[in-house]
Amino acid sequence: MWLPCGCTSKYVASSFARRILASHLHVSGRSRCNVAAFMPEAAGFEGVSGRAALRELSVSNSESFWAAVARHRLSWSIPFHTVQDCDLSRGKIKWFEGGKLNVSVNCLDRHVHTCPERVALIWERDERGSEMKYTYRELLEMTCRVGNLLRRHGVKRGDCVTIYMPTCPLAVASMLACARIGAAHNVVFAGFSADALAERIRDAQSSTVITVNQGVRGGKVIELKKTVDTAVESCPTVKQVFVAMRTDNPVTMTARDIAMEEEMLKEDVVCEPAVMNSEDVLFLLYTSGSTGKPKGLVHTQAGYLLYAALTHRYVFSYHDGDVFGCVADIGWITGHSYVVYGPLANGATTVLFESTPIYPDPGRYWDMVERLKINQFYGAPTAIRLLLKYGDQWVNKYDRSTLKTLGSETGGICIAPRPSDPDAEIVPGMAMRPFFGIKPVLIDTEGELLTSNNTSGALCMAQPWPGMARTIHNNHQRFIETYFQPYPGYFFTGDGAYRSEEGYYQITGRLDDVINVSGHRIGTAEIEDVVNQCPAVAESAVIGYTHSIKGQGVYAFVVLKKGIDVKEADLSRQLNGMVSEKIAKYASPDFIQFAQRLPKTRSGKIMRRVLRKVVESDLEGLGDLSTLDDPAAVQEIIQGHEKLLSKNRP
The missing domain is CATH 2.30.38.10 (Luciferase; Domain 3)
Structure with missing residues (x-):
């Protein structure tokens, strides 16, 4: 008998296995067989005769559902005794307490035992046609070498390692190596500036950073090691930086820098996995917040891995033997979940995409689909919008017959x-x-x-x-x-x-002050903080607006200090440069409108709702302006917006 929702479930794995078998032997009716074939755990649920009923049970009796799925799909060192202990009113979330496991074992070792030569990673490098394949055995060996290297250099269980790397096999091995030895990882998108990287290193209190000499993207070389060098100058906690070689170009090495591949060769290919509690930290991932300071969201071991694996399999209709192609960067949650952890937990072949959708031409994705025989393709909405303007000829040029699923979304999937x-x-x-x-x-x-x-x-x-x-x-x-x-x-x-x-x-x-530019979430307050650091600026307000390619663009309203005499074009260039340096290039405003004042309430709060409506040219929807301190400010903003648009029209 399954315990009702709200009770503590204490079944052990062997009991569950017997229950599944007993139920399976008494299955009657074709639909019951179909739903059990779709999800084997369903055979253990009384009265579940179809997918709709399975979905209903997963909500109405969620403890039973998640207990069954967790026992069936994860390999545990010690089974859990409590399915969940959550209280949304207090922000308390705990799953699978008492259980112990290792995420890297679930992603690597168990597949190496059954199919060591199955391809785990296909690295679609920036240079088209130069892809490299890594089997599960090879990825496990690489992960173990990195794990042993980190241990030898003092990285302990509970430490946090910052990873600033492009999407490549060694980045994946570094993430899994952290999981193997019980350290958390903090992957920072390799497009972030030195200041943004430093802020994340300091907040995570990392003593170890892993990077590469240079990145390669869209035919351009990116100086990642130099960015790290600048960042760690303001990070007193950093004691060592491991530097891998993506290109053959030498870089300046300091006393704290360690040649990563060279040192890895000295390490054993066997690394004892740490036995982790379900709720130990697996990784931090910094996301933009509306308050201006990026927030390091914490994900833990068992619950995260289970959900990534289950959504990967069922949302994308993944089947064993498929080639899964998610083109997200590993620096984002989509990359964590659907390039690394979800596919590898399911024993899939996953593609690591290092390039851009239009390099060397707009057919790059579809050439890759044909060449790698990709079955599920998962891309960002921004990339799809970008490709629309190049027409269908680039799509039709290639054989896409292997594709079974084409998906586009951003973030975690619910x-x-x-x-x-x-x-x-x-x-x-x-x-x-x-x-x-x-x-x-x-x-x-x-x-x-x-x-x-x-x-x-x-x-x-x-x-x-x-x-x-x-x-x-x-x-x-x-x-x-x-x-x-x-x-x-x-x-x-x-x-x-x-x-x-x-x-x-x-x-x-979004309902808050976070905008999504080309798949990158950025808090408007973060951009405002940078703009306001300019000595000429009195205050600013940044909003997102609909952009045909990027999804959202950045529009900044800037009020200058009195007595400032400067050319607007020069100041615009300066402000864009500051935002690029402090945050990232994608955060730079597309438009900067200089204004005498901003529309505010009588209490001094900027009315961003009004600014959004002006930029969207929805003057009918300005709404209630009764709380405005000075209604004339709105008219000035409208006129300034029209003037800026006319200046930028071709």
């Missing part, structure tokens, strides 16, 4: 068109269906639940799931304030959503 019945409809542009165990709700501005369809509201989750972040590093209060306080008792995603007549969900955009 709502997606699949899994669903094989003949169920897919509506373009809609997230559609909640995943197993996910219970979305829409809430209005008064905090009331919206129960009808054909309605919009704030997208929240009514119950926890294993893949949730657990906290913000060193700032649990901020975690609570960001995700749990806006709608008490619910997890707030930060997005607005629309629920159609059919009950399908469509994400309508």
Whole structure:
């Protein structure tokens, strides 16, 4: 008998295996067989006769569902005794307590035991046609060498290693090596500036950094080691930097730098895995916040790995033997989950894409699909929008017959068109269906639940799931304030959503001050902080606007200090340079509008809603302006916007 939701489940693995077998022998009816073939764990659930019933059970009896899936899909050193201990009102999330395991063993060793020569990674290097393949055995050996190297140089269980590398096999091995020895990793996107990297190193308190001499992307060489050198000057915690060689070009090495590949050759190919608790930290990943300071979201071992593996298999209809191609950078959560952990936990062949969608031409993706025989392709919406302007000829030029799934989204997956019945409809542009165990709700501005369809509201989750972040590093209060306080008792995603007549969900955009530029989430406050550091600037307001290629662009309103005499074009260049240096090039404003003043409430708060409407040319939707301190400020902003647009028209 499965325990009802809310009780503590204490079944051991052997008991579960017997239960599955006993249930399987008594399965009757074709649909029951079909759902068990789709998800073997379903054979253990009484009365589940189809995918819809399985999804319903995963929500109504989530403990039983997640317990069965966790026991079946992860290899445990010691089984867990408590499925979940969560309280959304307090931001408390714990899954699979008592359980012990090692993530790298789940991603590598268990596959090496059964199929050591299966290809784990296909590295699609920047140079087209020069891909390299690594088997599970080779990846395990590389991971063990890195793990032993880190241990020999003093990296201990619980330490945090910062990784600043392009998407490449050694970056994956470095992530898995951290997991193997019990250290957390903090992967920083290799497009971030030295200042942004330094801030993340300091917050994570890393003493060890792993990087490469240079990156190569879109035919250009990127000086990553130089960026690290600049960053660590302001990071007193950093004691050592491991430097791998992506190119043959030598770089200046200091006393703290270690030649990584050279030292790896001295290490054994066997590395004893640490036995980790389910809720030990697996990694930190910094995401942009609306307060200006990036927040280090913490993900833990078992729950994260299970959710990444399950969504990888069922959202993308992955089957054993498929070649999975997610073109995200490993520096983002999509890359962590669907380039590294999800595919490797499932024993998949996963593609590491180092280049850009238009190098050396706009056919790069489809050439890769044909050449590598990719079965599932997962790309960013920005890249797809970019390719649209080049027409269909680049797509039609290549054989795409191996493709079974074509997906586009950003971030973690909780709502997606699949899994669903094989003949169920897919509506373009809609997230559609909640995943197993996910219970979305829409809430209005008064905090009331919206129960009808054909309605919009704030997208929240009514119950926890294993893949949730657990906290913000060193700032649990901020975690609570960001995700749990806006709608008490619910997890707030930060997005607005629309629920159609059919009950399908469509994400309508961010509700906070975070914008998404080419798949990179950036807090508007972060950009404002940099702009405001300019001696000529009195204040600024940054908003996102709809961009046909990037999804969202950056639009900055800037008020200068009195008495400043400077050419606007020169100052614009200076401000863009500052943002590029302090954050990253993608965060630089597309438009900078200089204004005498910004529209504010009587209490002095900038009315960003009004600025957004002006930039969107939705003057009818300006709404209630009764709280404005000086309504004339809005007219000045409108006129300035029109003037800026006319200047930039071809």
